[in-house]
Amino acid sequence: MITTAAVVHDPHGPFVFEEVELDEPRADEVLVRVVATGLCHTDLSVKEQLPPEMFPRVFGHEGTGVVEAVGPDVVGIEVGDHVVVSFRSCRACAACAEGAVGYCEQTLMLNYMGFRMDGSTTHHRDGAPLYGSFFGQSSMARHAIAYADNCVVVDRDLDLTLLAPFACGFQTGAGTVLNLMRPDAGSSLVVFGAGAVGLAAIAAAAAAGCPTIVAVDLMESRLEAAARYGAIGVDPTTLGDQPVAERVKELTAGGASFAIDTTAVPQVVTQAQLSLRVRGTLVALGLGPAEYTIDAIDLLQNGKIIRSSIEGEADPQTFIPHLLDLRAQGRFDVDHLVTTYPFTELDTAIADVLAGRVVKPVLVW
Numbered sequence: 432m433i434t435t436a437a438v439v440h441d442p443h444g445p446f447v448f449e450e451v452e453l454d455e456p457r458a459d460e461v462l463v464r465v466v467a468t469g470l471c472h473t474d475l476s477v478k479e480q481l482p483p484e485m486f487p488r489v490f491g492h493e494g495t496g497v498v499e500a501v502g503p504d505v506v507g508i509e510v511g512d513h514v515v516v517s518f519r520s521c522r523a524c525a526a527c528a529e530g531a532v533g534y535c536e537q538t539l540m541l542n543y544m545g546f547r548m549d550g551s552t553t554h555h556r557d558g559a560p561l562y563g564s565f566f567g568q569s570s571m572a573r574h575a576i577a578y579a580d581n582c583v584v585v586d587r588d589l590d591l592t593l594l595a596p597f598a599c600g601f602q603t604g605a606g607t608v609l610n611l612m613r614p615d616a617g618s619s620l621v622v623f624g625a626g627a628v629g630l631a632a633i634a635a636a637a638a639a640g641c642p643t644i645v646a647v648d649l650m651e652s653r654l655e656a657a658a659r660y661g662a663i664g665v666d667p668t669t670l671g672d673q674p675v676a677e678r679v680k681e682l683t684a685g686g687a688s689f690a691i692d693t694t695a696v697p698q699v700v701t702q703a704q705l706s707l708r709v710r711g712t713l714v715a716l717g718l719g720p721a722e723y724t725i726d727a728i729d730l731l732q733n734g735k736i737i738r739s740s741i742e743g744e745a746d747p748q749t750f751i752p753h754l755l756d757l758r759a760q761g762r763f764d765v766d767h768l769v770t771t772y773p774f775t776e777l778d779t780a781i782a783d784v785l786a787g788r789v790v791k792p793v794l795v796w
């Protein structure tokens with residue numbers, strides 16, 4: 432079939448809406464008519480990092496839509512189903528067998544390379560291959576080819592526009608808190624960088640009953656968004672000579688049990704470490720520089736843990752429905768974080784999120 436996609440021709444080039452050829456779904460594939468796609472920072476950072484020979488390419492990995500066709504081997508998905516399309520996993524390797532599908536041994540092939548396991552591409556243009564299959568979807572397009580492992584079927588009365596960020600950003604932030612940290616009534620959390628991932632983490636911590644939550648960000652609008660969940664806002668530029676870690680320690684009775692960094696700024700990661708109390712855990716979620724500076728004395732003396740997390744340790748097939756249940760109960764109120772744009776205003780959406788004018792842009796056909 433012919434569909435429209437936002438095609439990128441080189442790593443530093445623009446997104447150009449063009450007609451492309453999309454394969455009929457194979458036996459294990461699902462054809463989705465895309466309703467909305469969230470813009471995630473990974474779309475932009477992977478684009479910049481891939482070599483030029485891996486273009487032209489279609490990005491987009493927070494898709495939602497309606498199933499239009501299903502291959503004969505697909506189980507559990509029917510034509511007409513409404514789906515949130517998340518990341519892919521093989522469901523057969525050792526990591527997948529443990530339920531750690533974010534660490535699937537095939538994750539590079541299934542999510543990033545741009546073609547199927549047999550080397551064929553789902554997309555073509557003028558008979559030439561066009562790299563697609565980004566997170567098993569490439570959903571910056573009117574149609575996407577997805578799979579049973581990454582399509583999560585949702586209630587048809589839910590607004591698919593608001594569900595797009597659950598595919599990656601909201602799942603990552605909330606999953607880091609609910610699956611990895613598991614805060615309780617004695618916990619405290621500090622989040623450095625209150626964008627979509629950070630605010631989803633804060634919302635989840637509030638839902639889990641974490642009594643003390645601190646948000647650190649330079650933007651007043653984001654601290655206001657965090658305050659809706661009861662988080663105390665800290666703007667480091669207002670602290671004078673006081674290091675932000677010291678301020679967080681004051682606010683958390685000696686140090687936070689948990690810290691999340693979404694900024695990937697090395698100095699911020701160091702402050703996040705220093706904000707922790709004894710045996711506290713820092714989860715670094717930002718995608719950025721190759722090296723961070725760890726304060727080794729602080730680490731050793733206090734038994735701290737510094738680690739990362741892929742997609743919030745979540746299996747989208749169970750975790751996205753769980754988050755949607757919390758949302759339905761009013762305990763995970765993240766709708767106000769979304770700003771919608773017509774798909775054709777993709778460039779505006781990118782500019783707005785990079786400037787911090789919006790938290791989570793979602794592109795809508």
Ligand SMILES: [Zn+2]
Pocket residue numbers: 520521522523524525526527534535536537
């Ligand atoms: Zn696997």
Ligand SMILES: [Zn+2]
Pocket residue numbers: 471472473474492599600
């Ligand atoms: Zn993402």
